[in-house]
Amino acid sequence: FISKLVIIYVLFLFLKKKKITLSSIMLKKVHIKYILLGILMGSIAHMLTVFFGRTQYYLLTGEWLTAEKIVGTLMESSKNISFYSIIMIGFSVAISEEILFRGILLKQYQRVNIKSAIILSALIFSIYHMTVGNLVFAFVMGISLALLTIYTGSIVPAIFFHFLVNEIMRIIMHFPEKVTETYFKVMVSPITSISGMILFLSILTFLFIK
Structure with missing residues (x-):
């Protein structure tokens, strides 16, 4: 937490030195419907992280992660x-x-070419999060966050999107174990995964067209 606060402080020092305003980096208020869109996308993307994690585990071990195994692992890692x-x-x-x-990054490169800006910012974002299994997923998330930011004109919806993708699993861990297991049983359902993927791709297509 302290390290991220230091990064935020350094970023704001950089912006102040360059005389860049908060609105120019798209850190500005937006309509509540755009924040809800970010929350919706973050929630659906969370479904995809569960599917992606299970697929990666299957490729490595030859077996699917069950809801019970997911809960057991997360309970252990989140207990403190x-x-x-x-x-x-x-x-x-x-x-x-x-x-x-x-x-x-997106704002600066957007001045040159908007499509290149989306791809480049997503690529750098994925490299920043690089692990063998995370590169492709992080790139897709980078594209999604860039499209949402351009469509809404603000990074505020993307902040809520980003927060939910990162933390919703750990938040769920603070519910009673039976509730948590039931939640992940729904998440590992093929119907949930397929529906989530279709809905997420539909939203991305809408944002891209817009």
Whole structure:
């Protein structure tokens, strides 16, 4: 949390030195419907992270992760993390990364060519999050966040999107275990995965056309 606050502070020093205003990096108020769109996209993208994680696990081990295994793993990794620390860390990460990747990088390259700006900012975003299994998914998320930012004219909806993708699993861990297991049983359902993918691609297509 402290490291992300330092990054945010350095970013704001950079903006002040370059005399760049918050509105020029698209950190400005937007209509509530755009924030709800960001929340919707983040929630659906969370479904895709579950599907992507299970697929990656299957390719490595030859077996599918069950809801019980997912809950067991997450319970162990999250048992010493408080709900409030998840909120603080989640938003500090989302704010700092959205200012950097969409507010500064996307905005600067957008002046040259909007399509190149989307691809380049997403590529740098994916490299920043690079692991063997995460590169493609991070690139798709980078494209999604860039399209949402351009459509809404603000990085605020992308901040909520980013926060939910990163933290919704750890938030769920603070519910009773039976509730958590039921939630992940729904998440690992093929119907949920297919519906989520169709809906997410439909929203991306809409944003791209717009």
